[in-house]
Amino acid sequence: MKMKKYYASSIPEAMKQVRAELGEDAVILNSKVIITKKFFGMIKKKSFEVVAGVDTIEPTLVAPAPPATKDNARLQELTNAIQAKIHQDQPQPDAVNEDTGISEELRKEIADLKSLMQSMHKKTTQAQYPDELLPFIEYLRQQELSEELITTIGDELFMYFKEASEINFSQCKLITKNLLRKKLEGLPMGGLSYERKYINVLGPTGVGKTTTIAKMAARAVLEKKKKIGFITTDTYRIAAIEQLKTYAGLLQAPVEIAYNATDFEQAIQKLSHLDLVFIDTAGRNYKEVKYVDDLQRLIKFDDQAESYLVLAMTTKEKDMVNIVDQFKQLPIEKFIFTKIDETNSIGTMVNLMIKYNKGLAYYTNGQEVPEDIEEADLEAVLNLFFQGEEK
Numbered sequence: 001m002k003m004k005k006y007y008a009s010s011i012p013e014a015m016k017q018v019r020a021e022l023g024e025d026a027v028i029l030n031s032k033v034i035i036t037k038k039f040f041g042m043i044k045k046k047s048f049e050v051v052a053g054v055d056t057i058e059p060t061l062v063a064p065a066p067p068a069t070k071d072n073a074r075l076q077e078l079t080n081a082i083q084a085k086i087h088q089d090q091p092q093p094d095a096v097n098e099d100t101g102i103s104e105e106l107r108k109e110i111a112d113l114k115s116l117m118q119s120m121h122k123k124t125t126q127a128q129y130p131d132e133l134l135p136f137i138e139y140l141r142q143q144e145l146s147e148e149l150i151t152t153i154g155d156e157l158f159m160y161f162k163e164a165s166e167i168n169f170s171q172c173k174l175i176t177k178n179l180l181r182k183k184l185e186g187l188p189m190g191g192l193s194y195e196r197k198y199i200n201v202l203g204p205t206g207v208g209k210t211t212t213i214a215k216m217a218a219r220a221v222l223e224k225k226k227k228i229g230f231i232t233t234d235t236y237r238i239a240a241i242e243q244l245k246t247y248a249g250l251l252q253a254p255v256e257i258a259y260n261a262t263d264f265e266q267a268i269q270k271l272s273h274l275d276l277v278f279i280d281t282a283g284r285n286y287k288e289v290k291y292v293d294d295l296q297r298l299i300k301f302d303d304q305a306e307s308y309l310v311l312a313m314t315t316k317e318k319d320m321v322n323i324v325d326q327f328k329q330l331p332i333e334k335f336i337f338t339k340i341d342e343t344n345s346i347g348t349m350v351n352l353m354i355k356y357n358k359g360l361a362y363y364t365n366g367q368e369v370p371e372d373i374e375e376a377d378l379e380a381v382l383n384l385f386f387q388g389e390e391k
């Protein structure tokens with residue numbers, strides 16, 4: 001990637017310079033305001049510094065030739081060799097000797113030092129990446145993949161590059177997919193099991209719980225011919241009850257409203273003849289620990305139930321992490337990610353699945369019921385990750 005700094009009195013002015021020099025494909029990598037002081041600080045002048053870059057290995061990026069089968073075999077061979085080497089180089093877990101007499105404090109200090117050294121190592125390796133890798137690393141970053149995963153992937157690509165002396169976008173993609181596949185393949189993927197009667201749908205307000213329930217329920221009725229019903233514990237807003245009732249009406253399914261645990265128990269009895277019961281919950285302030293406690297008291301989390309945590313892709317990852325942490329005392333089966341139509345960054349999905357070791361049931365991509373929902377499978381998630389690249 002070719003990079004250059006531009007200075008101008010306004011951002012549009014800087015953009016003009018960038019386009020004139022680097023062309024229409026240039027991307028802005030960074031920008032900042034610069035205040036210069038003249039006459040002993042009495043006159044302040046504002047200007048802008050813009051760092052822009054353009055891909056210099058564009059031909060391979062725009063039209064990546066699909067690797068020939070022979071290349072693929074070679075690529076796989078090299079990837080395997082690199083992975084074997086990585087495993088060989090990885091430090092083996094320390095043998096635990098209970099009698100070492102090392103205090104807990106010292107042990108913690110050693111652990112901190114170790115992690116500091118590891119993070120320094122990461123920074124050094126990233127700084128060593130050749131220019132050929134940078135657009136791809138930038139793509140991973142735009143996808144908001146965690147820095148930790150970017151370094152793992154980057155290091156592997158770098159080793160491949162050292163071995164093969166060249167690398168193009170489609171090779172990077174293949175190696176990345178292999179790596180992410182390995183990280184995700186142990187996690188449960190796929191929608192309702194249809195083996196458990198109660199489906200608890202949890203998550204904060206407005207993420208799309210009720211809409212997603214309607215989509216899942218419609219599939220259960222139309223495709224699986226199941227007899228279904230609904231219980232809602234979201235009694236704080238009349239509109240929320242009406243919304244569920246509307247969907248239930250379309251599917252000719254009963255709705256029970258549970259204001260308290262007794263109501264809930266009665267609703268369960270009333271709907272006991274059905275195949276599936278969807279439980280819509282209130283997304284009150286999840287930050288209150290009490291909310292999760294109440295939920296636990298109100299609804300059932302036994303072996304007849306499966307529970308899903310709904311998160312919207314429009315939420316910041318930091319906030320999503322807080323939400324998942326808040327729900328961690330509940331036996332969440334899998335995630336459901338909604339509103340993926342409103343983002344171009346899919347990395348968060350991957351980050352959270354790996355961080356919490358949880359699979360994915362569905363992702364939803366629009367407001368239309370019942371069509372805007374996809375059942376998750378590993379290859380679909382991996383393809384989703386590179387979808388932005390094909391746009």
Ligand SMILES: Nc1nc2c(ncn2[C@@H]2O[C@H](COP(=O)(O)OP(=O)(O)O)[C@@H](O)[C@H]2O)c(=O)[nH]1
Nearest residue numbers: 205206207208209210211338339364365366367
């Ligand atoms: N763009 C988009 N909007 C969605 C999606 N799923 C739900 N919504 C919208 O998000 C808003 C809140 O949905 P709702 O089901 O009421 O959320 P709840 O409070 O969690 O039950 C509604 O306007 C939905 O139409 C989705 O996949 N994409």
Ligand SMILES: [Mg+2]
Nearest residue numbers: 209210234240
């Ligand atoms: Mg709702």
